[in-house]
Structures are given as C-alpha cells and as structure tokens.
Amino acid sequence: MSYIKNQLKMTRSSLIKEIDELSPEFMDIQPTGFNNTIHWHLGHVLCVADKFLFGKSSNLPENYGQLFGYGSKPSDWTGNVPSTETLKQQLQEQLDRILEIPEETYKDKVETPFMGMETVEDFISTVVLHETNHIGQIHAMKLLIQSSN
Template sequence: MNQELYRQFEMTRGFFLRSISKITPDLVDIQPQGYNNTIHWHIGHVLTVTEQFLFGKSFALPGNYVELFGNGSKPADWQGDVPSIEELIPQLEEQLLRIKEIPEEVLEQKLEKPFIGLETFRELANMSLFHESNHLGQLHSMELLLERTQH
C-alpha cells in the first residue's frame, strides 16, 4: 500500500488501540442514555466496517460480526457469541498488518459500483480512515460521559 496512506492507517489505528487500552473494563458495555451503542460496539464496528470496505469479498472475520457490528446493528439486539474486547484488539492489530499488504496498484482501481460518491479503492480507503476517526471521537465522548456519571 502507498506509504503515506499506510502511515495514516497506522497512526489512526494506533490512536484507536491506545484509547481502548485506557478505558476501564467496567465501562465498555454500558450504553449511556441518548446513545444507540456502547464502547464495545464501536470497537467491533470499526473492525467490521474496515474489513467490509477494504477486504469486501475476502472478508476474514467471523460471519456473525456483520450482524453484531455492521451498520444498523446495536448491542440491544446481540444474541449468541459476542467477541470480547480482548478478542477484538488482536483482530484490529492483525487487520492493520493486512492493510499494509494491499498492493499500491489496487489503490487506483475503480470500484465495481460507486459507493456514496466514491469511485476508486483509494477513495474508499480514505473513507475508512475518516470512519475510524469519527468512531474514535464517539469512543472518547462516551468514555468521558461514563467516567463522570458511573464513578
């Protein structure tokens, strides 16, 4: 993958992983009033949507992740085996390694079908970075709120 784009992924994912490591475990599954999801959900969502955006047909995560963490999902609907934060963290780390292996020439490929106005894989990769950064902000917001109201 393009070195500049990879550095962006490395930096963004690094911030995301460091933020997760600082959150006390008792807060990850609390859904604050006014929020649709939990910190746990945001972590799984970033992993799952990044996988969908960047690996699509070669999706390498368990099949139930889309149901648990995909767009429109919420913890209130969770059933069955839900991976813990401790399971999601190494998957986030491993995913970053796979992102680095995406060949440069793939970035310029046109998408089979434009997605929200994006036409190339590079544009989709940049959208993935934006998406992760957005959820990092949500994660910080929820953590601050929960720390002030739960302790």
C-alpha cells in the first residue's frame, strides 16, 4: 500500500476515533468562538473529499453541498439532515471507495486543475491535509464541550 493511502487510512481512523469517544448529544453543540458543530464538520469532510476525488461521480445526496459546503452552517439547515451515525457510515464507505483508486493513476493529470492541484495524488494529499485540519477543530470543540458539561 502506498504512503498516501496509509496517511488517508490513519487520518480517517483518527476522525472516527474522535467522534466515537463523544456523546451523541454533544454533536450539535456549537461552542463559543466556533462557526460550526462537530456534526457539520463530519459532513463537510465527507463532502470535500467526495467533490475533490469523485466530482461528478459522487454518490452523496444532492442536498449535502448545501448542508456542508464552504460557507454553510447548521443554523441555516432545513429539510433532511443526515444523522452523525449516517455520516460516520458514509465516511467509512467513502474511505473504501478512495482506497480503490488505482495507484497507477495517481500521477495522471486531472481534467480541471484546482488551486495548484493537477494530479490525482495532489487531490488525495489535499484531502488528507483538509481532514487533518478538521480533526483538530473537532478535537478542540470536544474538549470545550466536555469541560463545560
């Protein structure tokens, strides 16, 4: 298995571990100083990875972009919002799908470069970096929520 796939597996495992240790009632608390909830972060990580790596072949529901895309926030949510358990399951399924991307395609150029990312590997690396950032946010939020309850 390639280095980048190992990084992705470790990162996704860390994300799942963070939420497994948290009481479900804390998922929708928005601590002071934070723009979103842990629930939102889970959906956001899922959506960004799917958009970067699968684009038009995404298998996520259409409303996920509105719920979890850049600039979205839980206070604007309406309609059918997936539970954190659903998102957790989708994150696990998505990891399997990402790991199925053939390593021989990693150096292939993508149709539409974005923010300096030109190859499949560039996008996978950015997904890992993005997810790691959100794990840090989730961890900080978790500490604040647990210390105030």
